[in-house]
Amino acid sequence: MRLPGDIDLGAATSVWWRNVTVYKHTWVKNILPNFFEPLLYLIGMGIGLGYYVGAGIESSDYLAYIGPGLMAAAAMNGAVFEVTYNMFVKMYFARLYDAYVCTPAQIQDVAFGELMWAVTRSLIYGFGCFVVLVGLTFYGYPIITSWTAVFLPVVVIMIGCLFGLIGQLFTASIKTIDLYSYFYTLFVTPLFLFSGIFFPTSRFPYGDEIAWFTPLYHGVRIARAFASGNITTEMWVSCAWIVVVCAVLFALVPRRLKKRTF
Amino acid sequence: MATTSAVRAQGLFRAYDDFVAVNGIDFDIQVGECFGFLGPNGAGKTTTMRMIYRTSPVGGGTLEIFGRDASGQGADRDLKAMMGVVPQLDNLDQEMTVTENLTVFARFYGMSKKDRQTRVEEMIEFADLVDKRDSLVETLSGGMKRRLMIARGLLGDPKLVILDEPTTGLDPRARQRIWEKLSELRKRNATLILTTHYMEEAERLCDRIAIMDAGEIVALGSPRDLIQAHVSKHVVDIRLGFDGDAKALKPLYGDAKRVEELQDRVLLYVDDAESLIARVAHEFPELDALVRQATLDDVFLKITGRGLDG
Numbered sequence: 001m002r003l004p005g006d007i008d009l010g011a012a013t014s015v016w017w018r019n020v021t022v023y024k025h026t027w028v029k030n031i032l033p034n035f036f037e038p039l040l041y042l043i044g045m046g047i048g049l050g051y052y053v054g055a056g057i058e059s060s061d062y063l064a065y066i067g068p069g070l071m072a073a074a075a076m077n078g079a080v081f082e083v084t085y086n087m088f089v090k091m092y093f094a095r096l097y098d099a100y101v102c103t104p105a106q107i108q109d110v111a112f113g114e115l116m117w118a119v120t121r122s123l124i125y126g127f128g129c130f131v132v133l134v135g136l137t138f139y140g141y142p143i144i145t146s147w148t149a150v151f152l153p154v155v156v157i158m159i160g161c162l163f164g165l166i167g168q169l170f171t172a173s174i175k176t177i178d179l180y181s182y183f184y185t186l187f188v189t190p191l192f193l194f195s196g197i198f199f200p201t202s203r204f205p206y207g208d209e210i211a212w213f214t215p216l217y218h219g220v221r222i223a224r225a226f227a228s229g230n231i232t233t234e235m236w237v238s239c240a241w242i243v244v245v246c247a248v249l250f251a252l253v254p255r256r257l258k259k260r261t262f
Numbered sequence: 263m264a265t266t267s268a269v270r271a272q273g274l275f276r277a278y279d280d281f282v283a284v285n286g287i288d289f290d291i292q293v294g295e296c297f298g299f300l301g302p303n304g305a306g307k308t309t310t311m312r313m314i315y316r317t318s319p320v321g322g323g324t325l326e327i328f329g330r331d332a333s334g335q336g337a338d339r340d341l342k343a344m345m346g347v348v349p350q351l352d353n354l355d356q357e358m359t360v361t362e363n364l365t366v367f368a369r370f371y372g373m374s375k376k377d378r379q380t381r382v383e384e385m386i387e388f389a390d391l392v393d394k395r396d397s398l399v400e401t402l403s404g405g406m407k408r409r410l411m412i413a414r415g416l417l418g419d420p421k422l423v424i425l426d427e428p429t430t431g432l433d434p435r436a437r438q439r440i441w442e443k444l445s446e447l448r449k450r451n452a453t454l455i456l457t458t459h460y461m462e463e464a465e466r467l468c469d470r471i472a473i474m475d476a477g478e479i480v481a482l483g484s485p486r487d488l489i490q491a492h493v494s495k496h497v498v499d500i501r502l503g504f505d506g507d508a509k510a511l512k513p514l515y516g517d518a519k520r521v522e523e524l525q526d527r528v529l530l531y532v533d534d535a536e537s538l539i540a541r542v543a544h545e546f547p548e549l550d551a552l553v554r555q556a557t558l559d560d561v562f563l564k565i566t567g568r569g570l571d572g
Contacts (some may be wrong), residue, residue, distance in 0.1 A: 008339070014369035020266035021366060022357045101317050103370035103418070104339045173454035 005254060011105035015113025018096075019082075027161060034074075034128030041070050045198065046141075057200065060228070067143035068223035069197030071129040071152065075159035076216055078125030079118040080188060083167030084180050087114055091171070091260075108250045108254035122160025123153065130156075133227075146229025155226060158242050160218040163199070165249035166215065169230070172256035193218040218242050245260045268293045268422055268453040269314055271540050273323030276309050283309040285477035286323060293421075296444075298464040300558060301474035308350060308456040309424050310474075315347045328421070331374065343371065346420030350427045350457075354402045360391050360410060363399060364417060371418040381417055388443070389413035405436025414445060423447060425456040429463060441466060461558035475566045485558055492564050493556045494519045496535040500528045500542060501550040510526065514541065522563060529563075531556065555567040 001009040013136050023030070042063060050062030057065045088097045130152060137144045159234035170183055195203065201207040211217040218238035226234040267500055269291040276284040284306040291297040299307045312318035313325060320333040327341050355363050364385055368378040389409040394402060402410065408428065415423065428444070429437040445468055450455060458464050464471050465485045473481040478500070481488055489495075498518075502508065509525050515521050517538050518530035531539050535553040542551045 010372055011370055014366060018355065018358075018366045021362050022355075025357070094356060095351060097369075098317070098349060098351075099353040099355075099414075100370070102315060102342070102345075102349065102415075103367060104343040104372070106339065154510050192472060215498060 001022055005108055008109045011109035012113035012116060015100065016116040017108050017119040034125050035132060036150050037128035038070055038074055042136060044068060048076050049203045061142060063141050064143045067133050068227040070219040071126055071133060072159055072223040073197060074125040074129040074218040075122040075156040076163045076253060078121040078162040079160040080167050082118040082121050083114060083164050083171060084183060087171045088177050107257050111168060112255050118164030119157055119160035122156050126156035144227050148226045148229045148231065151226045151232055152223065155222045161246050162242050165246060166255055168253045169256060172253060172260055192217050197221050264413055266293050268328060271323065276313060277321055277416055279401040282477050287479045289479065291379045291455060292347065293453055293545050294451050295469050296448055296467055296491045298468035298471045299457040299474055300464045300471050302459060305560040306477040307474055308426055311424055311457060312419050313346055315424050316342055343418060344421045346415035346418060346423045348415040348425040348428060352407055352409060354410060356378060359396050359398055361395045363410065364414060367414050368417045385413040385416060396524030405432055405439060408432060408440060409443065420452065422453045428458055464558055473562055473565065480565045488558060488561050489556050492561045494531040496532055497552060497554050497556050497560060498532060498535055499552050502526055
């Protein structure tokens with residue numbers, strides 16, 4: 001089956017399956033951190049720091065405020081790691097992509113297969129966080145307060161796609177692996193801190209305006225809306241933002257990769 | 263149009279930035295043939311291979327594979343489905359076992375699950391890796407890895423098999439086993455293209471050979487024809503001492519069809535070696551001299567003025 005951009009879904013699935021095969025070797029060891037990390041953040045920031053933020057933010061309890069945003073961040077982290085260091089190693093050190101394109105597969109199939117895997121990792125990370133959020137909700141912290149939370153996996157997929165593509169574009173554009181430290185310290189970390197997860201972006205001058213042009217901000221907005229059931233026009237704008245940016249990146253990434261490998 | 267050409271190139275050209283890797287070469291590889299590209303590193307062999315197996319664009323000229331145009335990018339998927347590629351550098355998936363490597367790659371050829379399993383089993387047996395099937399690739403020896411690479415290249419049951427330096431870096435025994443595998447392949451009527459810088463390999467496996475140097479084909483023919491056309495049947499190979507001076511040997515040169523003075527040796531190309539070797543033994547008893555058959559190495563030396571190692 002062919003997808004737009006001459007992507008062969010069968011070949012892409014083969015690349016995805018390769019990653020599943022490798023993950024199956026170690027998943028027992030790797031799955032637990034997916035639960036610990038969000039739990040620690042929620043306890044440390046939400047319950048610990050939240051105690052001193054007595055009034056809460058935007059009329060919700062501090063823990064409930066940061067919960068959905070942390071899930072968005074988990075989805076980002078899950079995707080980003082796969083398409084940065086891991087993809088670079090597969091491409092240049094293990095030369096796996098050279099091996100793939102010697103079969104009937106083309107580079108765009110490979111890119112799409114890796115994207116499918118990045119989204120899969122987002123779902124694994126996001127699911128870990130979701131379980132913790134649901135647990136805390138039942139424990140008495142009102143984090144997930146609406147049935148609309150059933151759409152949260154869709155949000156995770158959108159964020160996974162978005163960051164998978166951003167990471168692929170970066171990987172296809174660099175020549176040394178050292179440059180990822182810039183990607184993480186100057187892109188991923190600021191997004192984590194200033195996308196409205198821990199405090200509203202309006203805290204800083206032009207904070208909202210600047211954040212609007214950054215990717216995680218929209219993911220956080222959508223996640224928060226679905227968790228609380230407060231569906232707004234802004235949320236739909238954020239959905240559209242992610243879809244449009246994904247579409248642009250989707251066209252760009254294979255072209256870049258082709259230049260590097262063909 | 264009926265054709266017996268597997269791969270045909272006319273004026274095939276490829277340059278990288280300011281370096282011409284392949285400078286307008288012509289060849290016509292027949293179906294069922296084993297065709298070798300022989301030459302030193304940097305001669306343009308790998309670039310030629312990559313153009314044939316469609317991972318490097320054709321820079322100029324025409325390239326036809328089984329009668330279909332392969333100089334664009336349009337039909338690449340279909341063309342690649344007919345080929346099996348064994349690249350020069352090890353790009354097996356180190357994080358997976360032998361079986362997993364083959365199973366994952368078999369998926370790329372769009373086989374049903376049952377066909378995939380059958381084919382993977384066949385290939386594990388072909389590569390003599392039955393005992394190693396569940397071992398991680400990183401634990402295999404160099405020879406085993408190379409056999410696994412070949413098995414991986416054969417998963418799609420290719421009509422055309424392309425091997426880029428299949429035995430480089432292997433010890434003689436491992437090399438021998440690879441040669442046996444390639445002979446087996448020939449019996450199955452696959453068309454084989456291989457590159458090598460071992461003349462012994464080329465002589466043993468190839469029906470025809472193109473000798474490449476600096477991006478061009480400098481000679482083309484069967485190993486025997488090349489030797490006959492370019493050098494004599496025998497070579498008297500005289501080793502000079504440490505302070506060896508070829509000058510003293512000059513009187514012998516008249517007896518040879520051709521003379522090659524190397525740093526530590528002098529090669530005399532002759533049809534009748536016996537009288538010459540007797541003369542050497544008589545006039546220069548202190549020197550080591552031996553008679554050997556002329557090889558492709560000698561052909562290469564004559565054509566390019568240097569050896570395949572140089």
